[in-house]
Amino acid sequence: MLEVVGAGPKGSAVNDWPEVWKRSAESKAVQQEIEVLLQGNDVRTDPVNTASQTEFAMPFWSQLYHVTRRVFQQYWRTPAYIWSKIALGTMSGLFIGFSFFDADHSIRGTEGVIFSVFTVSSILATLAQQVFPMFVSQRALYEVRERPAKAYSWKAFLIANVIVEVPYQIFTGILVYACFYYAVDGVNSSDRQVLVLLYIIEFFIYASSFAHLVIAVMPDAESASHVDVLLFSLILAFNGVLQPPNALPGFWKFMWRVSPLTYWISGIVATVTHSRSIECSQPELAVFDPPAGQTCGQYLTPYLRQSPGQLVNPNATAGCEYCSYTVADQYVSAFHVDWDDRWRNFGLIWAYIGFNIAMATILYYVFRVKKWRRG
Structure with a gap:
């Protein structure tokens, strides 16, 4: 700095240091950098620093x-x-x-x-x-x-x-x-x-x-x-x-x-009961007698063609035993189970x-x- 202004042990200052600094290339570079920082457009921003400005420390x-x-x-x-x-x-x-x-x-x-x-x-x-x-x-x-x-x-x-x-x-x-x-x-x-x-x-x-x-x-x-x-x-x-x-x-x-x-x-009932055969217990059976001269099977054949049930004793001539279902799928269908x-x-x-x-x-x-x- 002393050399620039002409001062020293044997000399006197001939230049004004502030004026010399303002005219220098270094001063212009510093001013430009300050303006960039103030505008928030620092092109040298480190990506790591950008990440560190997020809400949390980790992704x-x-x-x-x-x-x-x-x-x-x-x-x-x-x-x-x-x-x-x-x-x-x-x-x-x-x-x-x-x-x-x-x-x-x-x-x-x-x-x-x-x-x-x-x-x-x-x-x-x-x-x-x-x-x-x-x-x-x-x-x-x-x-x-x-x-x-x-x-x-x-x-x-x-x-x-x-x-x-x-x-x-x-x-x-x-x-x-x-x-x-x-x-x-x-x-x-x-x-x-x-x-x-x-x-x-x-x-x-x-x-x-x-x-x-x-x-x-x-x-x-x-x-x-x-x-x-x-x-x-x-x-x-x-x-x-x-x-x-x-x-x-x-x-x-x-x-x-x-x-x-x-x-x-x-879903789970359909899985468990699918194709599960129904064998009616005695209280669940419908018991009736066919007309004279006919077996239970002969009497109920037309009905069984349209009915989901089963006849337990088709050859009997009295005490016909009818079960309302053949498989469990028929029973659970009333609950909309498919x-x-x-x-x-x-x-x-x-x-x-x-x-x-x-x-x-x-x-x-x-x-x-x-x-x-x-x-």
Whole structure:
């Protein structure tokens, strides 16, 4: 600087340093850089620095991985919760299985098969209520400590809790299947056994998604339990077992159509009862005498051509015994149960599961994340 202005031990300044600096190329370069920075158009922006300016330190998929891993650890460190799931599934399966043990091929036995499936569906509310306290404790920790600190997003929190439930629900579903199915229906063809197992597992996954839908916006487990019981009562009462659809008042038929248990029970009953022969017990038979000189078979031949039933003693000349059904498909058709709909119904339950998860996400955002302006 001294050399530029001409100053030094033996000289005197002949140039004004501020003026020299203003006219220099270096000054112009510095001014240009300052203008670029002020405009926010720095072309040398580092991509890493841009990423660091996002809301969270990690991308969403990394958040989801680490949060899911942590929730798995928390579940593993809460054995009472896991054992309660296993106990509920095992005890319910054994109780239902041995209540309808070895259902015979009579009409009453077929009814027993239907009501055994109906009774399995009745544990839905309890399955959901098991999820509520665990979710509430996780949510309280997240909303008080981790969301204000921007540790991870609410989407990662919610999806991680849904994911972690799935393996435990699958395991519990397998236990219920083993305790319930073989006690009621015994060993059947392998394809039917697999389909019933898939239906049972699907039911338990649905229960978890239903629980998250209910608890997503509720302040505590107790409030969620009231909503759970109300919704469960509606979908259970109008699933077509207690009252066939044709007997429902016109206004309430829509509940039969929208209830997920309608399709779940229909699918599993169709799988279990398809081609199952009906052998009427003595009280279930219609007994009558044919006209003189005719056997029971001769008398009923025109009727049997149009009727779904069967004649037990066609060669008898008195005391004809007629059974109203030949196979269980004829009996369950009154409940709108059709073997051809089994895979369609299986897919519909997955659609309900997806709907529950999507609605839980939307409701959580609307009521617990979104900040609404008042006034």
